[in-house]
Amino acid sequence: METLEQxxxxxxxxxxxxxxxxxxxxxxxxxxxxxxxxxxxxxxxxFLRDHAALKFDYCSNVTxxxxxxRVVKKTAKVKQVVDGVEKEVDQTTEEKISGxxxxxxxxxxxxxxHGPLTxxxxxxxxxxxxxxxxxxxxxxxxxxxxxxxxxxxGIHFExxxxxxxxLMWDEFVDHPMRKDYREPDDYEWExxxxxxxxxxxxxxxxxxxxxxGAEAITEKTTPSPxxxx
Amino acid sequence: MTEGQxxxxxxxxxxxxxxxxxxxxxxxxxxxxxxxxxxxFGLACCxxxxxxxxxxxxxxxxxxxxxxxxxxxxxxxxxxxxxITKKMAPQIVRLYNQMPxxxxxxxxxxCAISGGPFKQGYNVLKGIDRYIxxxxxxxxxxxRPEALLHAFMELQxxxxxxxxxxxxxxxxxxPGQPSEFPVPAFGEHDLExxxxxxxxxxxxxxxx
Numbered sequence: 001m002e003t004l005e006q007x008x009x010x011x012x013x014x015x016x017x018x019x020x021x022x023x024x025x026x027x028x029x030x031x032x033x034x035x036x037x038x039x040x041x042x043x044x045x046x047f048l049r050d051h052a053a054l055k056f057d058y059c060s061n062v063t064x065x066x067x068x069x070r071v072v073k074k075t076a077k078v079k080q081v082v083d084g085v086e087k088e089v090d091q092t093t094e095e096k097i098s099g100x101x102x103x104x105x106x107x108x109x110x111x112x113x114h115g116p117l118t119x120x121x122x123x124x125x126x127x128x129x130x131x132x133x134x135x136x137x138x139x140x141x142x143x144x145x146x147x148x149x150x151x152x153x154g155i156h157f158e159x160x161x162x163x164x165x166x167l168m169w170d171e172f173v174d175h176p177m178r179k180d181y182r183e184p185d186d187y188e189w190e191x192x193x194x195x196x197x198x199x200x201x202x203x204x205x206x207x208x209x210x211x212x213g214a215e216a217i218t219e220k221t222t223p224s225p226x227x228x229x
Numbered sequence: 230m231t232e233g234q235x236x237x238x239x240x241x242x243x244x245x246x247x248x249x250x251x252x253x254x255x256x257x258x259x260x261x262x263x264x265x266x267x268x269x270f271g272l273a274c275c276x277x278x279x280x281x282x283x284x285x286x287x288x289x290x291x292x293x294x295x296x297x298x299x300x301x302x303x304x305x306x307x308x309x310x311x312x313i314t315k316k317m318a319p320q321i322v323r324l325y326n327q328m329p330x331x332x333x334x335x336x337x338x339x340c341a342i343s344g345g346p347f348k349q350g351y352n353v354l355k356g357i358d359r360y361i362x363x364x365x366x367x368x369x370x371x372x373r374p375e376a377l378l379h380a381f382m383e384l385q386x387x388x389x390x391x392x393x394x395x396x397x398x399x400x401x402x403x404p405g406q407p408s409e410f411p412v413p414a415f416g417e418h419d420l421e422x423x424x425x426x427x428x429x430x431x432x433x434x435x436x437x
Binding site for chain 1: 316349351417433
């Protein structure tokens with residue numbers, strides 16, 4: 001398989017105006033991915049599927065990721081003049097990244113037997129009507145999994161042939177896999193609660209009944225006749 | 230000895246003479262307990278154990294329970310075998326309502342009892358006893374076929390003890406007792422209601 005950089009350059013040439021970033025995975029697996037801008041995602045996907053050298057004809061997995069608002073701290077060494085002497089000083093910059101939802105596609109090529117290639121798309125924000133283009137017209141196997149993302153994360157896939165909830169019932173309004181989802185308060189009967197569940201279960205505890213005095217009875221303190229001289 | 234029952238000593242004496250004495254209640258319960266037809270459905274991995282129980286090695290036919298019916302109208306016993314998702318729960322209650330009286334429920338496995346390992350999830354019902362009355366609970370994840378057979382025998386014992394007349398007669402013979410229970414509706418966040426208060430009361434936890 002070609003390197004991500006090669007695929008990125010090829011795809012950007014093929015789909016005019018497409019902006020593709022490489023999201024580096026620093027972990028041991030080294031599975032970096034391509035971040036495709038949603039406006040050109042369908043064109044890029046079609047290119048990845050149809051190009052003779054790539055032929056990513058099999059989309060094995062589609063999943064969602066919820067990213068909350070977060071602050072990324074970066075420390076860099078900066079040369080600074082302190083008291084007339086130039087020194088290297090650590091400078092910490094904070095970058096605020098507003099939250100977004102992500103759809104991740106894992107692609108393989110049956111024909112060339114290579115893969116996986118991971119591509120991502122990001123929504124503009126985490127609002128309820130967050131939108132992304134559907135890649136189901138390109139890979140039919142994405143249909144049910146895009147429905148699952150719609151159900152559990154609330155991403156609307158434009159161009160999806162049948163976008164309905166798939167796991168939860170139609171009347172359900174929440175998106176349970178979002179990180180700020182609050183499940184129904186249904187913790188009244190927990191035999192061994194702990195951590196978060198304990199905190200929530202405590203709200204349902206009833207106080208102990210009033211003490212009846214039996215707990216104050218202790219062993220007789222009068223000395224036995226044998227022990228006295 | 231209660232009214233209408235024959236003395237055990239006299240009965241065995243008569244039996245020795247070739248006379249078999251019984252009562253309507255005994256005959257009726259004997260017939261019922263040895264032909265319990267379960268409803269044929271499974272929800273999760275417990276259903277695999279239920280299938281094993283019905284197959285030749287464990288053979289639930291030895292207890293008269295081998296006739297799994299595909300229709301609730303022909304079934305006496307509902308074996309709730311597996312995880313009940315909230316999406317599935319109304320259908321389970323609906324099936325129960327369509328079974329004719331007398332009907333019994335075995336809650337099989339941790340999930341059917343309490344939600345089991347999925348208890349703190351958003352999508353799993355925390356026990357079928359929130360909506361319908363349960364006769365026998367089997368713990369286990371999943372319970373072995375022997376455990377299901379044990380539950381089956383417990384149910385047979387329960388049926389055998391049911392009275393046809395008198396103040397403490399069987400529930401299904403009381404005209405005022407409900408045999409159908411309200412089907413929960415799909416709400417915006419949870420099932421509505423989350424439990425049937427006529428059937429299920431959450432245990433009060435007395436803790437500090």
